[in-house]
Amino acid sequence: VRGVDIADRTAVPRGVIVTVGDEILLGQTVDTNAAWLGRELALLGVPVVRRYTVADLDEEIRTAVAEAAKISDLVLVSGGLGPTPDDLTRDAVAGLLELRLLVDPALLERLESRFRERGYEELPRNNRSQAMIPEGARVLANPYGTAPGLVLEADDALVVLLPGIPRELRGIFSQGVRPLLEECFGPRMIPVGIRLVHTTGIPESLLAQRIGELLPEDTGPVGLAFLPDLRGVDVRFTATGVEPEEAERWFDRLEEALEPVLGPWRFEAPEGDLVEAVSGALRSRGLTLAVAESCTGGLISKRVTDRPGSSKIFVGGVVAYANEAKQRQLGLDQDVLEREGAVSETVARAMAHGVAERFGADTGIGVTGIAGPDGATEDKPVGTVWYAVTLGGETVTRHERFTGDRAAVRERAAQAALALLLRLLEDRVTITS
């Protein structure tokens, strides 16, 4: 943002975001749309220079859009395009620009067929408003819903209206707004260069310390940031003010210098999901997976099947929550369960092995632990988790005490089990049991 000349329309184009909705002002909804748009626009080379959030009131929407258009090249308005009476953005912006609202026949046809498919005889009256567009507006298709994006012009600025539902907003942005910006501002946009290295299994503080020890004195135009979440830490390299090729050269050089630290923990995943790496490794080796879960309660199966094409590598799984389910569904011994407890190395091992065998899969994962808040014992506090991976008839086990609440323990346990499978597949861990 710094250094952007507000008056110069030949310089880097500037964006302003206007989000519409009482629920945002009242704090019932956190404005993640504005953050997402800010990030995407920075990456494209259209830094956001101001944001407004306004109420579901005609006058407020008009005021914000008018002010925004004065100081920017691009006004992104999110929210208020739905079919209900409190959705006022379309009307307010048309009013501001003195444009009539007209029915768009193609849009109406698409809406009607969408509702017919869902078994309605005719379009609900409220939805008809979503086929109305301000005269002359360009329509950007909505891949996930009924309200399209709308492109207008005000005060020499592009004004783009987007629905507030995050998935729809992101879909329209990626498919429609991105190419529009290339078309309108192309040569003026200077993107920020970014490379992400995904890691899992090493805490942020330790990773940062080791990277600090290895980082070359001269990092050129590149800055480093650590982005931690429950599943791991992304290391983000950012290069500003240089051409993409030079940025890439710097990234390569720094990554090579940091490889001794990153190597054991990193994984390759275009969307940042460890499951991408695991699925790829299974598929390239022609192997299949089955999963037995206790404390993670279906989370691992859910994550694996979140991704399209998972049927090629995933056979199925068992959520063995009750002990009886562990016995009946996975063939665990009642004696073992009673002697060693459900959260034990023997049980994790038997779960991984049992589920692979029963589902006829090449690999198996077993996870058992105490996610909390209840269920802790003196020697097994909340966060205690045993997990195991079976591969080629051999089984490897690990145990950890994860920190955080129930959700955190479950996320960390699922991620750790998937990471162990990946490292076994890639021969980064050897089976020595």
Place this chain on the structure above:
Amino acid sequence: VRGVDIADRTAVPRGVIVTVGDEILLGQTVDTNAAWLGRELALLGVPVVRRYTVADLDEEIRTAVAEAAKISDLVLVSGGLGPTPDDLTRDAVAGLLELRLLVDPALLERLESRFRERGYEELPRNNRSQAMIPEGARVLANPYGTAPGLVLEADDALVVLLPGIPRELRGIFSQGVRPLLEECFGPRMIPVGIRLVHTTGIPESLLAQRIGELLPEDTGPVGLAFLPDLRGVDVRFTATGVEPEEAERWFDRLEEALEPVLGPWRFEAPEGDLVEAVSGALRSRGLTLAVAESCTGGLISKRVTDRPGSSKIFVGGVVAYANEAKQRQLGLDQDVLEREGAVSETVARAMAHGVAERFGADTGIGVTGIAGPDGATEDKPVGTVWYAVTLGGETVTRHERFTGDRAAVRERAAQAALALLLRLLEDRVTITS
């Protein structure tokens, strides 16, 4: 927000929030401060009527604070009070109000002793700026850090500057701002009344249309909004400008009028999650659940076990992704699978029934469908889902064609199956098969 008269200073006081920081505009930080302040202010009775987010630039901060003061009684500015050169809020606001910055001796003494405690011989130069306050400003102590809150007046509005670190902002708000608002606006503050009714299974547009038909002409001080997501639609009633008891009376009256529309679709859940209602209904009846999932791939089990205490009602589940898994783990007939296909009423029924039986549970859910993007056939397009619920030895089946991408189909299918179980438990659906 609706119904607040912007011109009347004897009416409900209105707030505007200004957050300062490049990192917010670039989307590296999600503006949770603004959401938190919005919620707190609504509860106190000072509804937020607009929000600004501006860059770390003197001119931008001045512009936003000046505009905010014009339309409100209270301007809360967060961020830019730290000790580094890009912290400009104090200077910008002093400049706007033409006030000199003076050293506050008490503040300086507190800062110096704080740094002495941490082992510094003298105050770092940068931190000295934090002892400077605009002439005449009231100081609000910071229980967790060095930057105090500062209270000024502009254009008949209170202007309160708060640091951007969430813990410090919240601490100063609770200890200093809250009593200040009572003192300045006391009798004028009327908390916003809010009631949420959660629904699932009816599309937003249809719900809005039917509500529109039933809604009494006079809704008094109450506004309605529809908050849709993949799992359903929340109807939000908001009452402004009336005492809590009157708001509740209005809510009750309107809810009663709308009961014919809401009744079949609503569910009770303090946190808005249908699983809360399902778990409660199972627990109060002393029943247990087992789940067999194909296209939802573990999502239902995951959602049920997300909630603490789920072991009281959840026995376990099977993710039968491959057909072979459906046969081996749930006892499905190969003939049936071949004749009717894996996505069929018979298979959904057999899954629900089979999993309840094999896990020894009182109720069972079975879901099979095509989540996409692959797997569609001519008569079974992406989104086709059969689901079934077994209860008391009887099984009910449903099928739907859900819209959206893979994630949407899975979310909608999981929600629909859970909703069917709830309705059966509550006798809102009768088993007629």
